Amino acid sequence: MIRSLRLRLMLAAALLALLFMLALLPALQKAFSLALQESIEQRLASDVTTLISAARIEHGRLHMPTLLPDERYNLPYTGLLGYIFDREGRLVWRSRATSDQNINYRPRYDGRGNEFARIRQDDGEEFFIYDVEVQLLGGKSAAFSIVALQPVREYQHTLDGLREKLYLGFGAALLALMVLLWAGLTWGLRSLRQLSVELDEVEAGVRDGLSREHPRELLRLTGSLNRLLHSEREQRQRYRDSLDDLAHSLKTPLAVLQGVGESMGQGSGEREQARVLQSQIERMSQQIDYQLQRASLRKSGLVRHRVILRPLLETLCSTLDKVYRDKRVSVELDIAQQAWVPMEQGALLELLGNLLENAYRLSLGRVRVGLETPPGRLVLCIEDDGPGVPPDQRERILQRGERLDRQHPGQGIGLAVVKDIIDSYDAELSLDDSPLGGAAFRIVFHLD
Known part of the structure; x- marks a missing residue:
């Protein structure tokens, strides 16, 4: 085609x-x-x-x-x-x-x-x-x-001589016509190329909308796209504001309940009820944080981002080295200086933060992060030398809609957030054994 x-x-x-x-x-x-x-x-x-x-x-x-x-x-x-x-x-x-x-x-x-x-x-x-x-x-x-x-x-x-000259003349005329048509189409479609350039700038986040410097036949299209962009931004902002308001309204009652639970725990006969109450309050707080992260880390429908990977990884590893300084984890970054991934920086920071924190926490002392670039794809791999994940648990962990925080209360929501982020960018997450001995999380980005 x-x-x-x-x-x-x-x-x-x-x-x-x-x-x-x-x-x-x-x-x-x-x-x-x-x-x-x-x-x-x-x-x-x-x-x-x-x-x-x-x-x-x-x-x-x-x-x-x-x-x-x-x-x-x-x-x-x-x-x-x-x-x-x-x-x-x-x-x-x-x-x-x-x-x-x-x-x-x-x-x-x-x-x-x-x-x-x-x-x-x-x-x-x-x-x-x-x-x-x-x-x-x-x-x-x-x-x-x-x-x-x-x-x-x-x-x-x-x-026959006239016919031969006629064929030659028509052939030359057809060739000249093709050249003129190509030049005319190139000039006529220049406005579409300019529109494509502006759309690329919108996807890259360089500009907020499309200009009106286009032929009148395209103004309806550009106007519709601008309204779509504006509506998307407003909807995302309203969604975030509503969730922020909901979180703010719930945080205070939860804090009060937590204080009541601590007071109840001081009595010897009510320690078990206090423990259950504290567990449920923590569970509710995790769910609120999780929903806020889902709302804030969804990618935009028209805007595409590119983030240089290595500086972000170095910053995260520096922070985790301080958190797990007793382990003295050795991190190997097999990534080029200008290598990038097609994600928004906040989403990428949340994704890498959860995966690297798991790798640091479960490793025995070695973590490796690599980026492969097969044709049409980017493959990001985070490995550790820890105990790994049993094969019978991998499918359940990576299944769409399956969240560790629901299956195992109190264990956090890290992988659930990671899975949601990856799904929102149409990427793929797989879990394998690492040559280091532990788990290997592979994220595959498909390049358009």
């Missing part, structure tokens, strides 16, 4: 131009043929006139001069064929050029005066013939048919 609009228009225009020329060629050839035949007819009529002017009748018999006014009749190889027949159809005179010709022709005295026709001989050769009936000096017995002929091969040779 051809995905280029300019190439589609170019091919369509080329096809239409070719069909037009193919339809025009026969008409032009016919016109050339008719014009050439008319020219031959006029020439033969002129030759007949020359013979008529030279003919004389003496004592009822035709006399032709030895030398005719047109010198071509006087030479044997000029190809000027002239014949004169009497009323009974007997040949009474022929030009010198006909000495080696045996033309099988008999005139018809039908009162039409003159006739232009095309005849074929027994050997297959064809001739154009112009036949004029005349009564010299007005005598009935002095009626003659004066005939001039021309071989059709001369006409055919001329027509």
Whole structure:
């Protein structure tokens, strides 16, 4: 399938131009043929006139001069064929050029005066013939048919030459037309290229919307896209504000409940109830944090981001080194300096923070982060040398909609947030064994 609009228009225009020329060629050839035949007819009529002017009748018999006014009749190889027949159809005179010709022709005295026709001989050769009936000096017995002929091969040779030139001319015209069409389409589609550039800038976050410096046919499209962008931003902001308000309204009652639980725990008979209450309050707080993170880390529908990976990893590893300084974890970053991933920075920070924190917490002393770039993809891999994840637990952990915090209360929401972020960017998360001995989390980004 051809995905280029300019190439589609170019091919369509080329096809239409070719069909037009193919339809025009026969008409032009016919016109050339008719014009050439008319020219031959006029020439033969002129030759007949020359013979008529030279003919004389003496004592009822035709006399032709030895030398005719047109010198071509006087030479044997000029190809000027002239014949004169009497009323009974007997040949009474022929030009010198006909000495080696045996033309099988008999005139018809039908009162039409003159006739232009095309005849074929027994050997297959064809001739154009112009036949004029005349009564010299007005005598009935002095009626003659004066005939001039021309071989059709001369006409055919001329027509073939014209046809060849016509094909060459049409080919050159078609090539020139294609060049002009390409230039015209390039100029005409310049506004679409500018629109594409602006969309790329919107996706990259360089600009907030599309300009109005486009042809009026595109203004409705750009206006709709701008309204969509504005509506998306407002909706996302309202969503975040609502969740922030909800979190703020719930935090205070939760704090009060937590304080009540601590007070209840001071009594010996109520310690078990206090422990249950504290556990549920912590569970509710985790759920609030989780929903807030889901709302804030969703990617935008039209804006695409790119974040340089290595500086962000170095910052996270520096922070985790301080948290797990007793472990003295060795981190290997197998990532180029300018390597990037197609994510918003906040989402990438949350994703890497959760995965690296798990790797630090479960490792025995080694963590490795690598980035591979197979065609059309980016593969980010975070490995550790810890105990790993049992094979029978991997499918449940990575299943869409499955969250560790619901299956195991009090264990955190890290992988659930990671899975939601990855799903929102149409990426894929897989869990395998690492050559280091522990788990290997692989995230695959598909590049458009």
